[in-house]
Amino acid sequence: EIVLTQSPGTLSLSPGERATLSCRASQSVSSSYLAWYQQKPGQAPRLLFYGASNRATGIPDRFSASGSGTDFPLTISRLEPEDFAVYYCQYYGNSRTFGQGTKVEI
């Protein structure tokens, strides 16, 4: 079973700063099956990326994602106030699992 480990658990930054979030898989996975979601308090998750690097509809280009094998980073180039949230990676290949999340806080 694939285990996704996200780091750091919490990222404390200020608006305008760059955020880099890590998602590492316990074994090599196809990048075709890696997604990222954003969740704000009291809301459902929102799809950011699928296939590791494909931006979902309406996602601003300050968000970027990439990766292959076991390492899949998510970058927010300049944090806006609305970007402070929890971010989850997900593997959706022959099994389905989420990482434990990274909270981006002010």
Next chain:
Amino acid sequence: QVQLVQSGAEVKKPGASVKVSCKASGYTFTSYGISWVRQAPGQGLEWMGWISPYSGNTMSAQKVQDRVTMTTDTATSTAYMELRSLKSDDTAIYFCARTYSGYEDFWGQGTLVTVSS
């Protein structure tokens, strides 16, 4: 526009069952899967299972596979998730989500299920 509207909050006793509904609109219901994901208070996301409204095929997480039943009613574009033999650690917000090629692109608003004696 795509919408998934879930049923309201539930309070159940340990050992009981709960059935959560998820009514879809704004797209062809049988063209996409429906996944169920839960989130315990203050915790992360846990994938529970998936159903194809087209074929009825299901896939569920090992942790709940003996207790969960997922169904759909294509006439009303509604998906259902029933969880049996509830335990206190089943207390969570349960989300349905439209699933396209394995990832979830639209989500319901969530249904809080509280299990308490």
